Amino acid sequence: MGEELNRRKFLTYVGTGVTALTVASTGLGAFTPTVEAKGAKAASHLFGRKKKVSGLNFTPIKPTDKDDLVLPRGFKYDVVAAYGDVINKQGDTFGYNNDFTMFFPMKGSNERGLLWVNHEYTSDLWVTGPKSKDGTYTKAQIEKLLYNQGGSIIELYRDEEGVWKMDTTSQFARRITGLTPFKLTGPARGAKAVGGTDVVQGTFANCSGGKTLWNTVLSAEENYESTSEAASLNETHYGWIVEVDPFNTSFAPRKHTALGRFHHENSAMGLTNDGRVAVYMGDDKTDACVYKFISKNKYIKSRKQANSALLEEGTLYAANMSKGEWVALTLDAVRKKAAGKQELLEKFQTQADVLVHAHEAAILLGATPTDRPEDVEISPFDKSVFIAHTNNSKHGNIHGHITRFLEANDDLGSLTFDFEIFACGGRQSGFSAPDNLTFDSGGNLWTVTDISSSSVNKGVFSSFKNNGVFVIPTSGKNEGDAFQFASAPVEAELTGPCFTDDETTLFLAVQHPGENTEDINNPTSMWPHRKGDNQPRPSVVAITGFKY
Ligand code: FEO
Ligand code: CA
Numbered sequence: 001m002g003e004e005l006n007r008r009k010f011l012t013y014v015g016t017g018v019t020a021l022t023v024a025s026t027g028l029g030a031f032t033p034t035v036e037a038k039g040a041k042a043a044s045h046l047f048g049r050k051k052k053v054s055g056l057n058f059t060p061i062k063p064t065d066k067d068d069l070v071l072p073r074g075f076k077y078d079v080v081a082a083y084g085d086v087i088n089k090q091g092d093t094f095g096y097n098n099d100f101t102m103f104f105p106m107k108g109s110n111e112r113g114l115l116w117v118n119h120e121y122t123s124d125l126w127v128t129g130p131k132s133k134d135g136t137y138t139k140a141q142i143e144k145l146l147y148n149q150g151g152s153i154i155e156l157y158r159d160e161e162g163v164w165k166m167d168t169t170s171q172f173a174r175r176i177t178g179l180t181p182f183k184l185t186g187p188a189r190g191a192k193a194v195g196g197t198d199v200v201q202g203t204f205a206n207c208s209g210g211k212t213l214w215n216t217v218l219s220a221e222e223n224y225e226s227t228s229e230a231a232s233l234n235e236t237h238y239g240w241i242v243e244v245d246p247f248n249t250s251f252a253p254r255k256h257t258a259l260g261r262f263h264h265e266n267s268a269m270g271l272t273n274d275g276r277v278a279v280y281m282g283d284d285k286t287d288a289c290v291y292k293f294i295s296k297n298k299y300i301k302s303r304k305q306a307n308s309a310l311l312e313e314g315t316l317y318a319a320n321m322s323k324g325e326w327v328a329l330t331l332d333a334v335r336k337k338a339a340g341k342q343e344l345l346e347k348f349q350t351q352a353d354v355l356v357h358a359h360e361a362a363i364l365l366g367a368t369p370t371d372r373p374e375d376v377e378i379s380p381f382d383k384s385v386f387i388a389h390t391n392n393s394k395h396g397n398i399h400g401h402i403t404r405f406l407e408a409n410d411d412l413g414s415l416t417f418d419f420e421i422f423a424c425g426g427r428q429s430g431f432s433a434p435d436n437l438t439f440d441s442g443g444n445l446w447t448v449t450d451i452s453s454s455s456v457n458k459g460v461f462s463s464f465k466n467n468g469v470f471v472i473p474t475s476g477k478n479e480g481d482a483f484q485f486a487s488a489p490v491e492a493e494l495t496g497p498c499f500t501d502d503e504t505t506l507f508l509a510v511q512h513p514g515e516n517t518e519d520i521n522n523p524t525s526m527w528p529h530r531k532g533d534n535q536p537r538p539s540v541v542a543i544t545g546f547k548y
């Protein structure tokens, strides 16, 4: 990195008041000299999070097209749950195409806890069977379609040999599916815009998500159209952020309409400087916007799960990146823009209409259409906000990039921001199509890639081989450089990376291995290569071997 670039970066940080330039070592000790953590004390004071490790040690792997989850030397994975596995005494089974995972420790343990897992979509070949000639599913097929999406709550533990396993005797293990009733909260609850209802059927298309400050899970409904259409369900009941308490069945599963309806990728929650809740969200579509919700009221820790009400009232904003402004999606503003356009004035009559058609409202108000904003994560070190823009071939952005928002005054409640491009996909960086993100306590951004099954290993994607996991330091000498940690099985996407609190285990969901299979007798992948099995299975793994 040149002196000029270093200087520019330094000025950027000083200019926005961010203290993180020297906060954290980059980790990756095997090949990265440790940077003195001059600001670490201030950072852990500010964000309540101490750096737990002095540096991650691994030798990066090379791209590979092997039909396995390939890890650096010294690491191993245990398959903890695969499609169809029984998860509890009632005989419920693990859904298809696992995505986001979130670990909820039991009694603070790093070796026993509940894992929430999203199930994003199914497969005609492996789950429902094909549609009839008229393009419809039978009733039994629709049940399979709905049952195998949503979420799984499974209980996991690490045995004496250090192997992670599922505890199927768990009293907590259960399924949340496309058949589970959900209550609506917020402005669109009972509104005409959602057919006047306050209870809806099920959740599906669950892509990524997040954890709340009060220990519940938020799961994001993304590409809901095909399922709602196939099952003849009202599509305005889908495309929301849903909330579930993995430990507590009396906490009614709910959809928070105040956070808007679009193709939700995930949610990242933090606190504004005055104690309100801010939730950042991506909308995974080409030419879609980045959103932020800010609650009206303040977070009060002692209220525990009752803080869920914070997600019922507040303001939804979308990012105008040309002006560096968060634009409030209010009915007044939308109607002002719609003046003279009868069709729009009819569409947007209430705040519920604005939330149900959030993307259209955002564009109308000047929010910036971007290149598939997927995962969004808030840096625990400096509160900058990282957004994976997966790609957008319409703009020639074939390999995607990661954007970093710097909120004014480092306040998640600010309505102005600056931004920079943190890292770019392509041959030069070694990764393409960044998707889910998570941080480790060394300040490294763990990034999974999602080159589509139709493109992977072909043409300009050849050099990347299979999808992977990359580790990208967010400060220090290697800031923005990507080091490959894992390679996915054939035609799989790696999703939902989640560390245990002590960072000795990384959970990862391996989605759609063998997705291009046309003949079930000749699958393109057989991962996870279970003895006696005759098909590939989306599965969640626990990766261990981290040494500090
Ligand atoms: Fe479901 Fe945006 O990936
Ligand atoms: Ca995703």
Ligand code: CA
Pocket: 374, 390, 435, 450
């Ligand atoms: Ca994706």
